[in-house]
Amino acid sequence: MSPRILSPLFVLALCAVPAAAEELRVMSYNVWGGGANEEKGIDETLAVLRAANPDIVGIQETRTEGEVCEADYCPPGGTSVAAALAEAMGFYHYDQTAENVALWANAIISRYPIGPATPNDLCVPIEAPGRTVWACNVHLDDEPYQPYQLLGIEYGPAPFIDNAEDAIRFAEETRGPAIALLIDDMAATAEGDITLVFGDFNEPSGHDWTEAAAEAGLHPIAVDWPTTGALESLGFKDAYRVVHPDPVAKPAFTWTPWGDEADPEDHHDRIDFVLVRGDVAVTDAAIVGEAGPRTDLAVDPWPSDHRAVLAVITYD
16 A cells, blocks of 8 residues: 655644643542541542542541540541552552641542652642642641631630631631641742642631521621632632532532531531642532532442542643
C-alpha cells in the first residue's frame, strides 16, 4: 500500500484539536479513627474510598480519640491509619505529624507522588497529570463551637450568645491562628498553581447560614462565618456550593450522620469542605455518606461520625 499524503489543510486541522482536559476527583474525609474508635479495622473506611474513587484525599482524625476526650482537651491516641489506607488503595501518603492549632491527626493520600511539606506541615505538592497541585489539609478547633453557643447547647466552658457579631468574634478567636498558619504555608505556592484546601473546619459557611436558610428553620440566624470567608477572599471557591448553590434545597450536612436533626442537644451542619483555587473548573460535587436524604453518594455501612465531601475538578 502506498503511503497516504496528507493535505496541508488536514495537517493544520489536526494541530488545531485542543488537548483533552485533565480531571481529578478530590475528597475531604474525617475518618473518625478509621474504625479504631469502635475497635474495628479499616475495611469499612476503605470501602468508602473505593466507592468514591478519589485521586487526592485530605483525611482528618487518622488516629483515635484519646482515653481523655473533653470539649477543651482531646489529644489523639493510637497509630495513624493513613499508611494502611494508602497501601490498600495503591496510593502515596503523607502523615501530617506537626503539633499546631491547624492539625489533629491529619494525613493526605494521593494516587500521584507527594512532595515535601510546607513549614507548618499543612500543604504538600502533588505531581498530578500535567500540573503540580498543592493539597492543604486542616482540622480546626471545635471549642468553643459557635452553633452550640447560639443554640444554648452546653459544650465546654464557652458562654451562650445570641447574635451574629459575637458568633463571628468567637469564630475568629478560635480558628484565626490556624488560618494564619495555613496562609503562611500557602506562600510556597506560585501564582496560578492549583491549590486545594481540605478540612474539618468545625465551623459552618456563610453560604449555608443565610437568611433563607434561617427562614427555612435550618439554622437559627444568618451568619457570615469568617473562616471559609477568609479563604474565599484569597480566591478560593467552595466546591460543593459551586455545583449546588442553594443551601435550602441542598443543606449538605456533614455533621453528623448520627441522630435526629430535631434533637435539641445537637445541630446538624456543613463543617467539612473542599476549597479550590486556580485555573480550574468544578464540574461535580457530592456528599458521601450513609443511604438517606442528606447523601448524594451512599455507602453502607457508614463508618464515621462525619459525612465526606467529594468534588470533581478539571483543568488544561
